[in-house]
Amino acid sequence: MxxxxxxxxxxxxxxxxxxxxxxxxxxxxxxxxxxxxxxxxxxxxxxxxxxxxxxxxDVDTILTAWHERQVRSHLDELTQVRDRADPSERLDAVLTAYAVLSYQHPRFELADSLHRAAHVSQARQHLHTLIRELLVEAGSTGDLRTDVPATELATYCLHALGAANALPSKAAVHRLVAVTLSGLRR
Amino acid sequence: MxxxxxxxxxxxxxxxxxxxxxxxxxxxxxxxxxxxxxxxxxxxxxxxxxxxxxxxxDVDTILTAWHERQVRSHLDELTQVRDRADPSERLDAVLTAYAVLSYQHPRFELADSLHRAAHVSQARQHLHTLIRELLVEAGSTGDLRTDVPATELATYCLHALGAANALPSKAAVHRLVAVTLSGLRR
Missing domain, CATH: 1.10.10.60 (Homeodomain-like)
Known part of the structure; x- marks a missing residue:
């Protein structure tokens, strides 16, 4: 053909x-x-x-494929936020975007099996690397604490901001980002 | 009889x-x-x-009962830590104990169904209240930020410290507690 x-x-x-x-x-x-x-x-x-x-x-395969597409689109969105932001505001912008995504898309009910799927742990790893690199970059300008390795700070950020899906409003999400960021400062 | x-x-x-x-x-x-x-x-x-x-x-009922006992014993432990600690160090002591528990007892494999069980959401609520009350108490001595409601700070603490189960060492857990606490300060 x-x-x-x-x-x-x-x-x-x-x-x-x-x-x-x-x-x-x-x-x-x-x-x-x-x-x-x-x-x-x-x-x-x-x-x-x-x-x-x-x-x-079967239905499970469809939902896994849907979830995979969803996760990929969120990662793409965060990467775009990073690339568009001014270097001095990159960390702030990406963490805010991640918190807003967590707020808008709470883990949905069938997420249990999905959250063990290979694409999810890959995406989580990818996201962790993205945040860690931003922390290293921001650290070089001197504003961040240096007593904790960037990889641990990235783990802290992702967990702390995951709280967004339990919050009642977008204003609360922005307060959460402020609290999380102030944990990162000297 | x-x-x-x-x-x-x-x-x-x-x-x-x-x-x-x-x-x-x-x-x-x-x-x-x-x-x-x-x-x-x-x-x-x-x-x-x-x-x-x-x-x-059946096996599920046994594991749910086991998990219920486990969750209750952790809550008891945290309550005891609170009651034994000096008022000025209470928040620090309870958050540290919670992070260490998360580190030592990572959610185990069958936790998916268990984590939806009624006893778990009750325990989570109980724990959230315990932390919130400590934050209100610590706030009255003036060391904590006042721009974010205590209930949101409690949600932040629990999520941030949940990162402990992804950390490689107890030293890293203590660094996580320090980072989380510094997010709470003015």
């Missing part, structure tokens, strides 16, 4: 995959993960059940 | 229950939660399988 034809098929497949993940996420948000079936997902996506099975063997 | 006899039976039952929980926890630590059976637990406890079923219907 000509390359163009293959590209078209590939684009179509990607669109079906993306629409399936969106539909599944909506259904889970509405009914909870235990109540969602392949038939419902097929219907909501607007494709046949048999077609859906050509893409995904 | 005379009261003494009832007391003896009750004491015996409690001892069997406690021994069962210990045996189950050891087996889980060794083989992982999925591999543990009622027969193994009965054998390790030194009682018959039929007797074990008089106490607990």
């Amino acid at each position: 000509p390359k163009l034809w293959n590209d078209t098929i590939e684009a179509h497949r990607n669109a079906v995959r993306a629409a399936t993940l969106d539909a599944a996420a909506d259904l889970v948000a509405e009914h909870g993960p235990a109540a969602v079936t392949m038939s419902q997902i097929a219907k909501a996506t607007g494709i046949g059940r048999a077609t859906l099975y050509k893409y995904f063997p | 005379p009261k003494l006899w009832n007391d003896t039976i009750e004491a015996h039952r409690n001892a069997v229950r406690a021994a069962t929980l210990d045996a189950a926890a050891d087996l889980v630590a060794e083989h992982g939660p999925a591999a543990v059976t009622m027969s193994q637990i009965a054998k390790a406890t030194g009682i018959g399988r039929a007797t074990l079923y008089k106490y607990f219907p």
Whole structure:
């Protein structure tokens, strides 16, 4: 087959995959993960059940793929925040963005098995490295405490800011970021 | 039956229950939660399988009871630390003890379902209250920041110190406590 034809098929497949993940996420948000079936997902996506099975063997695989996409998009967002920010405000900007993401996307119910999935520990590692590098960079300008290794400070930041998903408002999230940042200072 | 006899039976039952929980926890630590059976637990406890079923219907119930006992004993420990400490060092002492507990007892593998159990959210609430009250008490002596409500600071403390279970050494745990505490100061 000509390359163009293959590209078209590939684009179509990607669109079906993306629409399936969106539909599944909506259904889970509405009914909870235990109540969602392949038939419902097929219907909501607007494709046949048999077609859906050509893409995904079961609901869990769909939700894992959705979660993987979600995690990747959050990492991309944080990387963009870092790249856009002024060097002197980079750490602040990334930590704030991370806290806001934690606030807006609390771990959802079926997250237990997902949170053990390989893509999650990779993403967590990636995020830890991103924060650690920002801390090293900020440390070189002299504003941060030097009595604690950057890798431990990164672990502290990620845990402390994870509290955002338990907070009642965005104002509280910004206060949390301020408290966490002041723990990092000399 | 005379009261003494009832007391003896009750004491015996409690001892069997406690021994069962210990045996189950050891087996889980060794083989992982999925591999543990009622027969193994009965054998390790030194009682018959039929007797074990008089106490607990299944492995999950045993592990939940074990976890409940564990959580309660940690809360008791923290309360004792608070009561024994000098008022001026109370917050520091309790936060340190909590971080050390998180370091020594990382959430174990089957914790997913347990962490949704009612006793866990009660314990978390209890712990949050304990920390919040210490923060209010410490705040009245003027050393703490006043721009953030005590309830939010308590949420911050618990999350930040939860990082202890990801740290490599006790020295790192103490550095984490120092960082977390400095986030609380003016």
